[in-house]
Amino acid sequence: MEPHWLNNDELGLWMRLHGLSERLLSDVDSQLRRDAGLTRYEYYVLAMLSESPTRSRLMSELALATNGSLSRLSHAATKLEANGWLTRSHAAGQRRSVVATLTDEGWDKICESAPGHVAAVRERIFDHLTPEQAKTLYEALAPLFNGTCPR
Template sequence: MAQEWLDEQQQRTWRAWLTASELVPRVLDAQLQRDAGISHAAYVVLAMLSEAPGRSRRMSDLARRANQSQSRLSHTVARLEERGWVRRERSPEDGRGNVAVLTDVGWDVVRAVAPGHVAAVRAAVFDPLTEEQARALGDALELVLHGLDPDHSLRVEHGADAS
């Protein structure tokens, strides 16, 4: 059986994806470190809490939405708790699970940092593209995601304003 390699266009696209998937988070981390002293992973946790009813989510749901393992999320939330931006509570629904709650101070941080973060996302991803290219990129990524997670069990759909 002959080895099938990526053709030239596929190889170029694959390598561009690998590089972009490394550089975009690095650029966003740098912006968030500069503006708030936090990582992009920590910001995503804050953003997911800010979008939730009552600014709180079960830890298991938050881990899934933030694309973090339970262990990593626990460490992230602990660092955010040290800053007074998040607190953990027992679930008011069943008293068994834990929820993370965005504090008023954490909410102020999200509101202060979000405009710079949105600008950094726009500059890194969307400004180099035409509107048509941005739409095509979004459509292509949706197809890739569907192939990786056809039943949506590995991801959570985010609203149009999530970043």
């Protein structure tokens, strides 16, 4: 059976998405490592906890919110816990469920790291788009996430 090859427009879009994701993620990761001593994933773990009203989430929910596996999250949580930025404990009445909680030090870390991160994202994406273009791009990408994207 012959593969259903990409046409020129599809190939062009794929190459733009690939180039954007590679360059953007690398740039953002470099900024966070340099300025905050965090990987991009570690930053998002702290950020997703900071957005919870209780500053806590089940690890399984946190993995979904950060688009990571439980294994990747566990590895990142070990480092963040060693730095005093989060704690892990068993969920009340559930031996198998683990809750991650942002500590006060973790809150301070995300608060000090966020301005530089937001500036880097704004510089690399939003300074190049009109608000209408950003909204259109957001809406166009939504079907690709099949309901798994946190926003």
